[in-house]
Amino acid sequence: MIIQTASHMGLCFGVQDAVDMAIASAKEGKLHILGPLAHNPVIQDRLHQAGIQFIDRPDQADEGTILITAHGMPESVRKQARETGLALKDATCPLVHFAHRHLAQLVDQGYFPVIIGRHNHIEVQGLTRDLASCSVVLEISDIDSIPRVPRIGIVAQTTQPMDRVQHLVDAIRARYPESEVVFKDTVCQPTKRRQLAAVKLASTSDVVVVIGGSKSNNTRQLTASIARIQPRVHQIERADELQAQWFGPHDTVGITAGTSTPSETIQAVMQKLQGWEHPGNLIRTSSVHQAHVSR
C-alpha cells in the first residue's frame, strides 16, 4: 500500500488564527464565541476544554469578551455585540472581509446582489442578513429566484468550489441575457489550492480519505469533487472511523483534509493506516502545479 498526501490540505490560516486568538483570549478571562468557530468536532472540543462558551446571540453573553469567528458577522450583529458593553474581538478572516467589501461595492453601484453559497451557512448569513433583498444560489434551480433586474452582481461563499461557481455564473448570464451581470471572484485561495490538489490526488489514487467535520462545507466540497473522479472516497472526522475493508493491499491511498481539520487529526489517520500495513508502507507526497490558481 502506498499512502500519498495532497500537496495542499488541512487547516487554513484564517481558522488557525481564530483558534489561536480564542485560546489566548480565554486565558485572560471569560470568553464567548458567537457561533461555531470551526465546523470540526476536534477543534470545538479543544475550545470547550479551554472553558470557552458558545453563544448564538450577543445578548446571551453575561461578562468577559465576545469573539467573532473567521466566518464573519453582519454589521447589525456587531452593533448588538458592541451594545452589550463587553469587550469585542474580531477574528474574521481577511478573505471573508474581502467578500463583504466586494458585495457592499456591488450593492452601492446598484447591482442586485446574488450570493453563490449555502443559504444557512454562517458566512453566507453574515453576508446577506443586512441586505434589503438578495438571492442565494447553490443549484441551477435556485437561479429562478433572481428577479428580472437590469444589473446583477455576484459574489461567492469563500469555500465554494470554483467549477460550481463558474457553472452557476454562466447559467445566470444565459438565463438573464438582458441584464448586466458582474461576477467578483471571492472564493479564497486556500480553498482553490485544496480543491486543485484534491482533484490531482483523486486522479492518482485508488481510494481517497477526506478528513474533516461532517458539517464542514469545504470538506464536503472536497469529497464531492473527488467522487466525480474516484468513487472510492470516504469522508471521516477521526482516525477511529477508518475501516480496513475500504483498502486493498496494493492500493495507493490518497489523504486530504478540509480547511478546519487540525494536523493532529491528519497525523492520527496516517499513523493508523501505517499500522495496518507495516513494515512495507511507503509514504510519498503528491504535488499539484499552482500556476493557474488565481485570487
Ligand code: SF4
Ligand atoms: S476557508 Fe478561506 S476564507 Fe475561510 S477562514 Fe479559511 S482562508 Fe479564510
